[in-house]
Amino acid sequence: MEHAPALNTALKTPNWTGELRATLLLAAPLALANMLQMLTYAVDVIFIARLGEAELAASSLVMALFGLIVWALSALTAAVAPLIAADLGERPNAIRPVRRSMRMALWLAVFSGALGMALSMVTIPVMHATGQPAEVIVLAGPYLLALVWSLIPMVVGNVLRTYVSTLGRPIFATAITAVGIGVNALGNYALIFGNWGAPRLELLGAGLATIITTTSTMLAYVAVIRLDRRLHRYRIFGRWWRPDWDRFGQIVRIGTPIALTVLAEAGIFGAAAFLMGRFGASELAGHTIALNIAAFAFQVPFGVGQAVTIRVGYFYGARDPQGIKQAGWVAIAIGTGFMALTAIAMILTPYLLLSIYLDPKATANAALVGFALQYLVWAAAFQLVDGLQAVSLGALRGLQDTRVPMWIAVFSYWVPGFGLAIGLGFFTILEGTGVWIGLATGLTFAAALLTWRWWRREALGLTRRSTGQANPVAQPQEMIRPQPPAV
Numbered sequence: 001m002e003h004a005p006a007l008n009t010a011l012k013t014p015n016w017t018g019e020l021r022a023t024l025l026l027a028a029p030l031a032l033a034n035m036l037q038m039l040t041y042a043v044d045v046i047f048i049a050r051l052g053e054a055e056l057a058a059s060s061l062v063m064a065l066f067g068l069i070v071w072a073l074s075a076l077t078a079a080v081a082p083l084i085a086a087d088l089g090e091r092p093n094a095i096r097p098v099r100r101s102m103r104m105a106l107w108l109a110v111f112s113g114a115l116g117m118a119l120s121m122v123t124i125p126v127m128h129a130t131g132q133p134a135e136v137i138v139l140a141g142p143y144l145l146a147l148v149w150s151l152i153p154m155v156v157g158n159v160l161r162t163y164v165s166t167l168g169r170p171i172f173a174t175a176i177t178a179v180g181i182g183v184n185a186l187g188n189y190a191l192i193f194g195n196w197g198a199p200r201l202e203l204l205g206a207g208l209a210t211i212i213t214t215t216s217t218m219l220a221y222v223a224v225i226r227l228d229r230r231l232h233r234y235r236i237f238g239r240w241w242r243p244d245w246d247r248f249g250q251i252v253r254i255g256t257p258i259a260l261t262v263l264a265e266a267g268i269f270g271a272a273a274f275l276m277g278r279f280g281a282s283e284l285a286g287h288t289i290a291l292n293i294a295a296f297a298f299q300v301p302f303g304v305g306q307a308v309t310i311r312v313g314y315f316y317g318a319r320d321p322q323g324i325k326q327a328g329w330v331a332i333a334i335g336t337g338f339m340a341l342t343a344i345a346m347i348l349t350p351y352l353l354l355s356i357y358l359d360p361k362a363t364a365n366a367a368l369v370g371f372a373l374q375y376l377v378w379a380a381a382f383q384l385v386d387g388l389q390a391v392s393l394g395a396l397r398g399l400q401d402t403r404v405p406m407w408i409a410v411f412s413y414w415v416p417g418f419g420l421a422i423g424l425g426f427f428t429i430l431e432g433t434g435v436w437i438g439l440a441t442g443l444t445f446a447a448a449l450l451t452w453r454w455w456r457r458e459a460l461g462l463t464r465r466s467t468g469q470a471n472p473v474a475q476p477q478e479m480i481r482p483q484p485p486a487v
Contacts, residue, residue, distance in 0.1 A: 013315070019326040023307055023334060029170035031303025036177040038296060040184055040213070047188040048206055055203055058139035061132065065123045066147060068266055069116045072259040074158040076112060079255030080105035082400050084166045085313025086465070095234050102236040104248040105159045113152035120148045139203055146207025150214040157214060160221035166310050167231055176220045184213040257406035258397065268413040268442060275425055275435050283432045286371030289357050294379040297342040301335035301387035305394025312398025321463050328395040328454055332388065339387035346380035371432060378436035385440070385447035392450035399462045408449045417442015
């Protein structure tokens with residue numbers, strides 16, 4: 001049997017410049033993959049919108065709940081990243097621990113995906129309960145029934161994406177996501193409108209195209225893991241039937257707070273849309289466009305947060321406090337620095353950004369554009385804190401610290417954040433602007449508290465790893481630590 005060379009070599013902790021380079025090389029492909037994922041969803045909207053307003057409304061309502069479930073389950077299973085990173089940091093050739101972690105993460109993806117499929121079926125009753133038009137509900141049914149079958153391959157694919165990124169191959173995530181956009185577009189073109197000899201299935205066709213895209217993406221990850229020597233050496237698909245319940249429980253314990261944090265953050269932005277809808281259609285449309293611009297910019301610090309979870313996890317496993325410190329602060333600087341640039345762009349070139357979505361000079365769009373311009377000012381205001389809280393969360397997850405950050409996020413988003421949004425939105429003349437002030441306040445609280453916890457990580461005992469053997473120390477003055485996988 002052919003053996004690949006050792007994944008890591010015993011080298012000194014990189015200096016600040018070396019850490020900056022390593023973080024950028026890991027974060028850039030992840031951030032780009034996140035942006036491409038947003039484009040994948042945009043492709044669905046572009047094709048479905050051509051069917052009509054009712055079809056677009058039906059798909060939007062289905063995706064509102066289905067997307068929330070997907071994000072939560074992806075966050076739950078992605079908790080395998082800090083575990084694998086810590087194992088590799090502690091022992092460069094930790095093949096069995098990595099294989100067991102991945103096996104249990106894949107089990108969890110299947111189990112939780114099946115549960116998510118069942119939960120998704122409450123969408124239709126919720127639509128009835130909230131008084132949605134009968135025509136929209138009828139259209140939503142077949143679309144939902146097709147879409148739920150994409151959930152398990154979607155979550156499994158996310159676990160495999162986490163694996164290739166943690167093992168230093170994030171470029172595969174970028175490439176596979178980019179190919180997935182093309183597959184999704186071709187599937188929609190053929191199945192929605194009946195092109196190339198396919199039947200015209202309209203919304204059902206959009207759901208089937210999603211199944212094809214997610215399954216193809218999952219199989220693409222399986223293929224690259226099998227063909228790449230570094231990824232294949234861990235044999236993560238070997239003995240897939242053997243359980244490791246301790247490791248399974250560890251992933252659930254770390255991942256559940258992450259999933260709840262995602263639900264708390266996604267929930268407040270979803271609730272904000274319902275609040276904005278009570279002020280009028282133009283306010284809601286302006287809010288949607290401004291928030292979409294902010295969400296696209298957020299994909300970069302989100303990718304940096306994913307990268308810092310891995311980088312901090314390596315040094316946490318190696319019991320290297322200096323490496324932990326460098327990885328965290330370098331990532332925070334990258335994330336907030338980028339968001340400072342996007343904030344400047346929102347202030348200086350708002351019409352250019354709006355022109356991506358509509359003609360800002362058209363008379364018919366005057367009211368919408370006016371509200372969008374107001375909200376972009378506040379979007380610019382919370383860019384820095386949004387990036388700061390996202391990267392700080394990622395750094396703490398690298399230390400496998402997820403429970404307290406979850407409570408910080410829930411409190412910040414829903415007490416000062418949502419409370420102020422309601423207070424200013426409905427009990428002052430600010431209305432929509434008041435809602436955005438509330439959102440900015442919630443993110444500011446989260447950023448301040450999470451950054452404080454990261455700054456106090458050693459005093460709080462977060463950097464002390466209680467399991468496993470201590471790594472040998474070469475010299476008191478010079479710690480020799482395993483080098484994380486090359487990117």
